[in-house]
Amino acid sequence: MKNNLPKITLKRDVVKNIDSIQMYFKYNDELLNIIRGLKRFKWSSSIRCWHGEFNQNNLNLIRQTFKDIVILIDDNSLYTAPTIKRIKVNRKLSEENSVVMDSFIKYLEGRRYSRSTIETYAIFIGDFLEYLKKKSITNTTNRDVELFIEDVFIP
Structure with missing residues (x-):
């Protein structure tokens, strides 16, 4: 039944100074086992999502792997490059x-x-x-x- 299929939301942000794909979804054992099996993504307990380097290979892998397993892959926010906000200190330093x-x-x-x-x-x-x-x-x-x-x- 299609209504029972999970939804994955993909976001793009900087994780540990790396442009990353973040995957958000409600707890689902099947999805967790699949993601762990891919060995390209890591769990972050601080931001509470799975993440990996943002590149076309990883994006294609996610789409291909989950195309028949999830009802929707929401990737609307992927196409805006994240900005790394740097703190600049205006001082006269050597x-x-x-x-x-x-x-x-x-x-x-x-x-x-x-x-x-x-x-x-x-x-x-x-x-x-x-x-x-x-x-x-x-x-x-x-x-x-x-x-x-x-x-x-x-x-």
């Missing part, structure tokens, strides 16, 4: 420290920290890097951190 700052923000985004946490950390790290002025982060000592706390945080 080129090396700017690279460190950008890398740190990308690391936090990859770890899926919340937007507000990333912004807060970026402000504190930006303050510290700006305090260092032209000094390289690789030459930073514990005393530099102590001075930053004494000069900036305590006052």
Whole structure:
């Protein structure tokens, strides 16, 4: 009976800095076994969906695999490329420290920290890097951190 067939909704978003296809559906043992058998998709408990790299091969695989098993594959939101929102910190940093700052923000985004946490950390790290002025982060000592706390945080 066609009314009992499940529905899969496909969405496109960035997961761990990778353009991904996300599959959403109500719990269904048959669909779960099929997806696990494909070995191209992973379960994310944080976003509560199955996901894999967005590419034509994976999209064709999903459509071919589920064409007779589901009533509808809703893929309307697949064709808008996701935007990776980057936090930019407007500071006067050395080129090396700017690279460190950008890398740190990308690391936090990859770890899926919340937007507000990333912004807060970026402000504190930006303050510290700006305090260092032209000094390289690789030459930073514990005393530099102590001075930053004494000069900036305590006052």
